[in-house]
Amino acid sequence: MNYSIAIDFLKNCDPILGRLIDRVGVCQLDRHQLEGDLFFCLCRSILHQQLSTKVAKVIHQRFLQLYPDNEFPSARDVLDTPDEVLRRVGISRPKISYLKDLARHINEGLPTLEELELLDDEAIIKTLTRVKGVGRWTVQMLLIFRLQRWDVLPVDDLGVRAGMRKLYGLEALPDRKATERFGRRWKPYCSIASWYLWRSLELEPV
Numbered sequence: 001m002n003y004s005i006a007i008d009f010l011k012n013c014d015p016i017l018g019r020l021i022d023r024v025g026v027c028q029l030d031r032h033q034l035e036g037d038l039f040f041c042l043c044r045s046i047l048h049q050q051l052s053t054k055v056a057k058v059i060h061q062r063f064l065q066l067y068p069d070n071e072f073p074s075a076r077d078v079l080d081t082p083d084e085v086l087r088r089v090g091i092s093r094p095k096i097s098y099l100k101d102l103a104r105h106i107n108e109g110l111p112t113l114e115e116l117e118l119l120d121d122e123a124i125i126k127t128l129t130r131v132k133g134v135g136r137w138t139v140q141m142l143l144i145f146r147l148q149r150w151d152v153l154p155v156d157d158l159g160v161r162a163g164m165r166k167l168y169g170l171e172a173l174p175d176r177k178a179t180e181r182f183g184r185r186w187k188p189y190c191s192i193a194s195w196y197l198w199r200s201l202e203l204e205p206v
Contacts, residue, residue, distance in 0.1 A: 075106035
């Protein structure tokens with residue numbers, strides 16, 4: 001994927017972000033794209049909520065191993081799985097209820113990824129946040145990492161806010177309004193800017 005136009009725009013509109021872009025190097029957002037259908041992607045997001053990446057990956061792998069005959073479990077597979085079986089692989093009771101509510105919505109006709117691609121970002125967020133346990137941030141991750149929308153700014157994301165604090169030398173984490181203010185200068189490439197902010201947290205101090 002060619003990010004050159006987005007990178008040139010971000011460097012011109014925000015020289016401080018531009019220096020970060022030079023340090024991080026080529027944007028590799030496309031290498032982090034999720035696979036699978038809508039149900040699989042949202043299951044993964046639910047399982048990752050409020051957990052470290054390492055722990056979430058282990059639980060997600062155990063979850064998938066419950067369905068060895070399928071590459072990805074279906075909504076019916078999850079609905080047919082007793083809660084206690086899901087508990088044994090480390091999934092909390094609230095998350096089990098979220099997974100099953102998602103499965104019910106899928107079976108009742110939640111739009112497919114292909115159908116969602118025809119909608120704008122806010123319409124997708126409104127559609128999917130009807131599912132219990134699926135909030136705005138969860139849908140924004142889907143927009144960035146599965147639907148490849150380039151202008152998403154997850155203002156509630158701790159990594160994005162921590163990246164802003166580090167990059168601009170702020171005394172505290174920016175709140176939602178301050179994060180939105182920063183993001184206005186990056187439109188229509190907020191997703192690309194967010195990716196660089198996440199990467200900034202991995203860099204050694206200069």
